[in-house]
Amino acid sequence: MEKVVVGLSGGVDSSVAAATLHHQGYDVIGLTLWLMKGKGQCCSEGMVDAVRLCDELGIPHHLVDSRDVFEQQIVNYLVSGYQQGVTPLPCSQCNRAVKFAPMLAYAQQHLGAEKIATGHYARIAQDAHTGRWQLRRAIDLSKDQSYFLYDLPQELLAASYFPLGNQTKAETRRTAADLGLHTAAKPDSQDLCLIEHHGSMQSFLDKYLAPTPGDIVDTQGRILGQHDGVHHYTIGQRKGLGIAAPHPLYVLDIDVGRNQVVVGERDQVHQPDCEVKQVNWVSIAPPSAPIRVQVQIRYRSPAVAATVVPLTDPSTPATGARVKLVFDEPQFGVTPGQAAVWYDHDLILGGGIITARNQAAMTEVNP
Numbered sequence: 001m002e003k004v005v006v007g008l009s010g011g012v013d014s015s016v017a018a019a020t021l022h023h024q025g026y027d028v029i030g031l032t033l034w035l036m037k038g039k040g041q042c043c044s045e046g047m048v049d050a051v052r053l054c055d056e057l058g059i060p061h062h063l064v065d066s067r068d069v070f071e072q073q074i075v076n077y078l079v080s081g082y083q084q085g086v087t088p089l090p091c092s093q094c095n096r097a098v099k100f101a102p103m104l105a106y107a108q109q110h111l112g113a114e115k116i117a118t119g120h121y122a123r124i125a126q127d128a129h130t131g132r133w134q135l136r137r138a139i140d141l142s143k144d145q146s147y148f149l150y151d152l153p154q155e156l157l158a159a160s161y162f163p164l165g166n167q168t169k170a171e172t173r174r175t176a177a178d179l180g181l182h183t184a185a186k187p188d189s190q191d192l193c194l195i196e197h198h199g200s201m202q203s204f205l206d207k208y209l210a211p212t213p214g215d216i217v218d219t220q221g222r223i224l225g226q227h228d229g230v231h232h233y234t235i236g237q238r239k240g241l242g243i244a245a246p247h248p249l250y251v252l253d254i255d256v257g258r259n260q261v262v263v264g265e266r267d268q269v270h271q272p273d274c275e276v277k278q279v280n281w282v283s284i285a286p287p288s289a290p291i292r293v294q295v296q297i298r299y300r301s302p303a304v305a306a307t308v309v310p311l312t313d314p315s316t317p318a319t320g321a322r323v324k325l326v327f328d329e330p331q332f333g334v335t336p337g338q339a340a341v342w343y344d345h346d347l348i349l350g351g352g353i354i355t356a357r358n359q360a361a362m363t364e365v366n367p
């Protein structure tokens with residue numbers, strides 16, 4: 001019987017992932033990572049639900065205190081990103097550095113297991129010709145989470161199962177009800193876990209960053225209003241600028257050096273291209289020539305046609321690998337810090353972090 005360690009959040013998805021593997025005959029061990037410091041109700045409720053689920057299934061449960069890792073990898077990453085005027089995406093970083101890698105290390109070192117599983121909606125398979133592990137969108141496109149998994153390296157993909165990738169969310173809930181799992185009717189999480197915990201990203205950041213008042217300016221540098229900290233703004237943002245103008249205004253740029261938020265009209269927020277750093281090639285080897293793709297620049301935005309132009313040698317490690325994305329049509333709100341993830345239909349080819357326009361210009365001068 002193969003041992004599999006299943007990451008349990010206490011939600012219905014990971015419950016059904018664990019139950020499915022258990023009923024398929026795997027030797028399943030439940031593992032919950034305790035992620036957030038403070039009195040996180042979601043964490044404590046989740047932990048209790050995970051323990052109860054393991055009781056229902058008659059499998060062991062382990063709790064790993066990961067609060068320090070979460071603080072270093074996610075809280076610090078978010079706070080320093082917003083301080084630098086970007087809008088970091090914590091989820092892909094959390095999956096790689098807080099969940100998958102530490103879960104696999106714990107499974108190998110303490111539980112004698114070589115495989116882990118989660119309730120993510122995505123599909124994984126090994127290419128028979130190349131031996132490369134490939135990641136695809138879930139069958140249920142409304143629940144597809146492949147965007148958040150683009151940063152998993154081959155060794156983590158090789159060790160992972162996603163038991164829910166071939167079924168719809170409705171089927172998951174039905175399975176949970178059929179098996180009498182107490183999590184069957186538990187509501188889905190609605191937002192980023194940190195936001196559920198703190199109420200909003202703003203109130204989370206306000207705990208760490210003091211107000212730093214400055215000017216809101218137009219592209220000519222004319223002062224149109226005041227802000228209380230650049231970390232409260234994101235590219236493409238329209239609401240909350242507090243400026244009366246004949247046309248709606250959007251955030252075009254965040255200039256940390258001058259402590260200014262630059263605003264302009266909607267068409268100015270469109271960008272024909274962008275540079276992407278820390279590129280992880282998932283399902284194919286790094287290409288040496290441009291390739292045609294469909295790219296997603298936000299979790300919920302549709303994939304659009306683009307060309308990926310490699311800027312670094314294919315042998316460059318993911319931390320230093322860069323590409324240029326050239327969109328067929330200019331895109332609205334290309335946001336530094338967020339992930340761009342590119343696909344060939346449902347197959348994830350690769351992804352990385354969108355860089356700031358001024359940072360890309362600097363790297364062209366000083367490669």
Ligand SMILES: Nc1ncnc2c1ncn2[C@@H]1O[C@H](COP(=O)(O)OP(=O)(O)OP(=O)(O)O)[C@@H](O)[C@H]1O
Pocket residue numbers: 006007008009010011012013014015017031032033034035099117118119120188189
């Ligand atoms: N604290 C945790 N400890 C261990 N594994 C976790 C934890 N949080 C999430 N996971 C794993 O990551 C998967 C995706 O997490 P996400 O936060 O996106 O939850 P979800 O899609 O709402 O799933 P669920 O219904 O299981 O909470 C979960 O299904 C679970 O396997």
